Amino acid sequence: MPPRELLSIGELAERAGVTVKAVRFYSEQGLLPEAERSGGGHRRYAPEALERLRTIRALRGLEVPLPQVSQVMAEHEDGADSGLLGDLVARRLEALGAEMRALRWREAALRLVHEADEGQRTELVRMVGVLGSPPSTDALARYWRRLLPGRLAARLRTAVVDAAVPTLPEEPTAAHVLAFARLHALTVQAxxxxxxxxxxxxxxxxLLYDGLREAYELSVPALRAGREPGTASDEAVDCFVAAHARSADRRDTPVFRRELGRALAGGEHPAMRCYWRWAGELSPEPTIGAAHSWLSSALAARLGAGEDGVPVAG
Structure with missing residues (x-):
């Protein structure tokens, strides 16, 4: 190839819009082969090196690691298509999504502290500062695994934990961060x-948790619609009561319903009420705590309507 067609390192860098240092680095990494050296030992590059350099820059602009850049370039030159580039881009998209979720949570946490009253900021920093971005729900899952009865079947334990631990919102607000920070503090301090x-x-x-899971599912449509507990379907309430009766080895009778109603009248433990309130602030979907409370109120409405817990015919 005539010498006049070769490019010096400076000419190549200028045409590609990069620094001489970058060209030298890519050359030393084996990504940009030299055509030859001048008599004075200066690098000379063939014209096609310009297109190669632009491709390298594009891949690095997408944060493709250097080893993978070399593989993609080799695959491109061989005319092969193993899907490597597509896989690299997919992995980078996944990583970028995780980075963006982290940034959204960090922004919401900073906004929470920024918008708080001066006297509350130190406490908020302590609560929020121990959380990751985005925060992990592992502490909540551990709390539920410790809380549930030891004799509960593994499949039901997993189902309850999955349902009880709220899914974190993709677009968190300051209120979401505060609710999760309170949940986290409650569970780690228990x-x-x-x-x-x-x-x-x-x-x-x-028997109890299997039946309750079915009863909660039956109540979800009414909860989503914002209906009052007194309008609960007989099927949902009957399923709720039957779960408790089977667990206690009892029959669903008027006497049992009154006993269950009295047992549920006191409501949940204060820690549980706090947990479900804050969990409800994190997700638009009804929590199993909300379903339990709604069905308990529905049973109370039945008991108030007639001795056997079934509404009196009008």
């Missing part, structure tokens, strides 16, 4: 004595 105070101890936990 010691064995605290858990023992409100750990359920049904005689036959599998």
């Amino acid at each position: 010691d064995d004595a605290c858990l023992a105070e409100h750990r359920p101890a049904p005689p036959r936990p599998d």
Whole structure:
């Protein structure tokens, strides 16, 4: 190739819009082969090096790691298409999505502290500063695994934990950060004595949780529609009561309904009420805590309407 067609390192850098240092670096990494060296030892590049350099810059602009840049370039030159570039871009998109989620949570956390009253900021910083971005829900899951009855079947334990731990919003607000920080603090500070105070101890936990899961699912449409507990379907209330009756090895009778109504009248443990309130602030979907409270109120409405817990015919 005639010498006049070769490009010096400076000419190549200028045409590609990069620094001489960058061209030298890519050359030393084996990504940009030299055509030859001048008599004075200066690098000379063939014209096609310009297109190669532009491709390298584009890949690096997408943050493709250098080893993978080399693989993509080799694949491109061989005319092969193993899908490597597509896989690299997909992985980078996934990583970028995680970075953006982290930034959104960090922004919401900073906004929470920024908008708070001066006297509240130190406490908020302590609560929020221990959380990751985005925060992990592992502490909440551990709390539920410790709280649930030890004899509960593994499949039900997993189902309850999955349902009880809220899904974090993709677009968090300052209120979301505060709700999660409170949930996190509640769960990590719960010691064995605290858990023992409100750990359920049904005689036959599998029967109870299996039945309650079905009852909660039946109540979700009404909860989404904002209906009052008194309008609950007989099917949902009957399923709710039957779960408790089977667990206690009892029959669903008027006497049992009155006993269950009295047992539920006191409501949940204060820690549980706080948990479900804050969990509800994180998700637009009804929580299982909201479903339990709604069905308990629905049963109370039935009991108030007639001795057997079934509405009196009008």
